Amino acid sequence: MRWIRFEDMGEAVYGIVEGDMVQPVRGDPFEGFEEHGEPRAFGGIKLLVPVVPKVFYAAGLNYIDHIMEVAAKNGREPNIPSEADVGYRANNALIAHSENIVIPVDATERVEYEAELVVVIGKKAKNLTEANALDCVLGYTIGNDMSERTWQGQDRTLWRAKNTDTFKPMGPWIETDAKLEDMETIVRVNGEETIRFTTAKMLFSVQTFLARMSKYIELQPGDVVWMGTEGSSPQVRHGDVIEIDITGIGTLTNPVVREGN
Amino acid sequence: MRWIRFEDMGEAVYGIVEGDMVQPVRGDPFEGFEEHGEPRAFGGIKLLVPVVPKVFYAAGLNYIDHIMEVAAKNGREPNIPSEADVGYRANNALIAHSENIVIPVDATERVEYEAELVVVIGKKAKNLTEANALDCVLGYTIGNDMSERTWQGQDRTLWRAKNTDTFKPMGPWIETDAKLEDMETIVRVNGEETIRFTTAKMLFSVQTFLARMSKYIELQPGDVVWMGTEGSSPQVRHGDVIEIDITGIGTLTNPVVREGN
Numbered sequence: 001m002r003w004i005r006f007e008d009m010g011e012a013v014y015g016i017v018e019g020d021m022v023q024p025v026r027g028d029p030f031e032g033f034e035e036h037g038e039p040r041a042f043g044g045i046k047l048l049v050p051v052v053p054k055v056f057y058a059a060g061l062n063y064i065d066h067i068m069e070v071a072a073k074n075g076r077e078p079n080i081p082s083e084a085d086v087g088y089r090a091n092n093a094l095i096a097h098s099e100n101i102v103i104p105v106d107a108t109e110r111v112e113y114e115a116e117l118v119v120v121i122g123k124k125a126k127n128l129t130e131a132n133a134l135d136c137v138l139g140y141t142i143g144n145d146m147s148e149r150t151w152q153g154q155d156r157t158l159w160r161a162k163n164t165d166t167f168k169p170m171g172p173w174i175e176t177d178a179k180l181e182d183m184e185t186i187v188r189v190n191g192e193e194t195i196r197f198t199t200a201k202m203l204f205s206v207q208t209f210l211a212r213m214s215k216y217i218e219l220q221p222g223d224v225v226w227m228g229t230e231g232s233s234p235q236v237r238h239g240d241v242i243e244i245d246i247t248g249i250g251t252l253t254n255p256v257v258r259e260g261n
Numbered sequence: 262m263r264w265i266r267f268e269d270m271g272e273a274v275y276g277i278v279e280g281d282m283v284q285p286v287r288g289d290p291f292e293g294f295e296e297h298g299e300p301r302a303f304g305g306i307k308l309l310v311p312v313v314p315k316v317f318y319a320a321g322l323n324y325i326d327h328i329m330e331v332a333a334k335n336g337r338e339p340n341i342p343s344e345a346d347v348g349y350r351a352n353n354a355l356i357a358h359s360e361n362i363v364i365p366v367d368a369t370e371r372v373e374y375e376a377e378l379v380v381v382i383g384k385k386a387k388n389l390t391e392a393n394a395l396d397c398v399l400g401y402t403i404g405n406d407m408s409e410r411t412w413q414g415q416d417r418t419l420w421r422a423k424n425t426d427t428f429k430p431m432g433p434w435i436e437t438d439a440k441l442e443d444m445e446t447i448v449r450v451n452g453e454e455t456i457r458f459t460t461a462k463m464l465f466s467v468q469t470f471l472a473r474m475s476k477y478i479e480l481q482p483g484d485v486v487w488m489g490t491e492g493s494s495p496q497v498r499h500g501d502v503i504e505i506d507i508t509g510i511g512t513l514t515n516p517v518v519r520e521g522n
């Protein structure tokens with residue numbers, strides 16, 4: 001099943017995608033829903049981020065090549081995490097599929113994408129095991145963890161390097177039938193492929209993260225966990241269009257603009 | 262004006278405290294409200310956290326004695342921030358006034374409080390100046406940034422050190438008439454005063470933080486910014502009761518229990 005969240009007369013509404021059509025619902029995929037209103041054409045719809053989470057979790061460093069390449073670029077020893085210690089991103093930065101990523105006027109040229117699988121939690125969960133961890137997952141979507149690397153290196157926290165408004169595209173929808181083991185992540189900038197990797201080849205798996213997190217934290221319906229990225233990114237510029245494909249989910253596309261252009 | 266959020270027949274409702282009574286409203290202090298229903302006795306009410314923020318900001322290190330004492334305890338050079346780089350906490354950890362702080366069974370004895378002023382944003386704000394920064398503030402409440410210091414030192418992020426469920430008491434209410442310059446913060450453990458400090462004697466003021474943050478981030482109604490703490494805390498234990506007073510706001514009180522006791 002493919003869930004979208006869209007704007008309907010100024011309100012955020014959930015709908016189920018069926019081919020080229022969308023069946024709107026009353027309620028949501030987390031607390032319950034019923035079909036409500038006439039199906040409409042997918043093409044005429046303004047997509048919203050598929051969920052605004054109660055908590056926005058991010059694995060951070062979770063793929064080996066990414067860790068090695070980041071270290072090499074910065075002339076540092078690679079920092080390979082010893083445990084699945086989750087971090088955070090911030091809701092202000094979320095934008096939907098097709099919305100503009102806006103680079104602040106004073107950002108440096110070192111602005112990069114990070115293509116990430118996003119796990120969407122479907123129900124409350126505490127003390128999960130790796131064996132049952134995926135039972136609380138509603139489905140998957142795609143995230144782009146846009147990063148300004150100069151600020152990331154200089155600032156005490158990641159607040160503006162990663163959480164500047166528009167720096168967290170997420171979407172286009174939540175796919176409930178995608179299988180982790182079948183996923184490949186492919187990024188294209190202006191139509192040209194820049195990286196391709198096996199999505200599940202993580203340092204710590206989705207199951208490992210959810211099991212460890214839920215020992216101290218009750219996961220909530222609508223929470224999202226961004227699973228980290230592989231490799232490195234070229235610098236992206238005003239006028240670029242970034243597309244992230246993940247097999248079985250879909251494609252998240254966002255144009256890049258620089259403030260003042 | 263003193264705003265509470267409370268449970269009314271299973272729903273979260275806002276109300277205005279007037280002496281010993283509460284006037285419930287329809288709506289909220291952010292988007293608009295009207296009085297709705299009969300006033301009721303404050304004493305019979307179950308308080309909720311005064312707001313669940315869209316983004317939960319935290320200044321982190323923002324008082325000199327705290328920075329020096331933390332450094333001395335850990336045998337490190339003091340890490341004095343050069344800019345007002347804001348950090349984050351997580352909504353899962355929020356609990357209301359009078360609810361239990363629950364220390365996980367595998368936490369060490371190094372569990373401490375941090376008494377903090379909480380700024381509650383009342384309206385959207387971008388590109389604030391220090392001169393007009395407080396115009397977007399609805400009022401103030403009190404936060405207790407409970408911390409497990411061993412995890413804080415060991416883990417890659419602060420996820421369980423600071424964001425374990427129940428580790429973020431916030432309340433009891435939002436006070437809109439309190440004045441920053443009049444505030445003193447006083448903490449008592451089991452009725453005995455453990456620290457007292459001038460709330461506004463921060464490294465970076467509320468105005469400095471809001472002006473810097475809003476250069477990259479549009480602040481939203483209901484966002485909260487926890488302003489950091491002064492000094493250090495004794496270790497708190499099962500059975501302790503922590504009270505935090507801030508002049509003009511009120512008192513946030515929470516008992517401490519350890520899981521398995």
